[in-house]
Amino acid sequence: MSGIRVRFAPSPTGQVHIGNIRAAIYNWLYARHTGGKFLLRVEDTDLERSTPEAIKAMLDAMSWLSLDYDEPEVYQTHNLKRHLECAEQLVRDGFAYKAEKASKDGKSGEVVIFRMPKEGVLAYDDLVKGRIEKKAADTQDFVIVRSDGSPVFHLANVVDDIDQGITHVIRGDDHVENTFKHLEIFKALGAQPPRYGHLPMIVNAQGKPYSKRDGAAFVGEFRDQGFLPEALFNYLLLLGWNPGDDREVLTRDEMISLFTLEACHSSPAKFDIKKLTWMNGEYIRRAPKDVYEAELRRRVAAAGLTIPEGFDMDLLVEQLQVRTKFWGDIPANCAYFFTEDYQFDEAAVAKRLRKPEVPALLRDLADRFEAISEFNAASCEEMVKELAQGAGMGPWVHPVRVAVSGRMEGPGLFEMLQLLGREKTVARLRRVADGL
């Protein structure tokens, strides 16, 4: 136990942005690294957008990434009374005052305004950015309770941090300037302020904040596209932090033991989907065979296909795993093993099958495969090697591949034939030959 308490305090607005979830990841890792507590506070004060669905999407995103928290989540709306009491206290103690104020969007009425210092220099030591200073003269008083009586973010956020005993606030760069306000509220409330650390933004190729229009921006979208949570987690972690050596693909335990805020960057990082994609492939290739097989069975079943009894799953996994970039690719990459109604890629047919000599060649091979004493990858390969007589096997291999699978790429041909079995192989070769 370290006494360190951090929190992730999202406003559930429907979808969870990657920049946001990265803040959660960094908080979670900091807590796990230091032996502290990771808490969740749902800042649901925007009644319009904070729907039950939005909250569920947020919780789902966290559980998908295995971001578990150590105390029951706190809902900010439940603390409304407490926020307003604090506002009253601030007024009573002279740190805030009530005033009539007209807002830009036409609202008017009495609001509570927090008084910022007018002289001297405000400063704090940011855990990732170092010392940050601002002249008091460059700050302004600000509203903490609206004319409709609702507390503003700055007040609610600070009061909740006090109540939850937060010791370290790790959040996005867009809050750097707010920190001066928050520190003053802590002081005025007589509370020990937390240490702050601000994470750089995730930006697009143009250096602008990464948004929906730049591609997938929400956790749910990455999940839907077949990215592994481990890969997204790992990639996001590397966007602004590194372990100090050349390692990139890290286990959760390694991340926890290596993570420090000191190693975090203070400059924005561009999101690179290509590297995430590569990392996703790394995670799929490194997945235990049984994990891959389970995913494959699930995906194939979901595609409405049935894996026959006794099918050589080990061989299929061995052939497919290294060729899988996304979970979602699996059905398309192996459907032809499980149905006679497999798709033919037109370009493949044109290139490999539409040649005058192909039908005869396929029929001849069908005969040979039928006659072979034992039908397996090794014997099929041996047979074709003989036909090739030391030259390339391409002229036999290419048409057969397209005939039995409909595509130009995929597992090794002979492994593919073994998986299909003699019967299907022969039948498909003859059927395709007849159809040409």
Added chain:
RNA sequence: GCCCCCUUCGUCUAUCGGCUAGGACACCAGGUUCUCAUCCUGGGAAGAGCGGUUCGAUUCCGCUAGGGGGUGCCA
């Protein structure tokens, strides 16, 4: 406008005064091979600019430029 922050290959980054500036992704070339993928080898590719400090600056300081954030009765 004012305030705060940022700046190493196309991208993510290493370097905490000695650098032939390292790694990864991406890209290109080659190897393995029945395709694709994997894997292996190689290649091109960077210190925003200008001043200072120093025997020596990517590293420290200043200025300029560029970028981002803030400047709300949003969070």
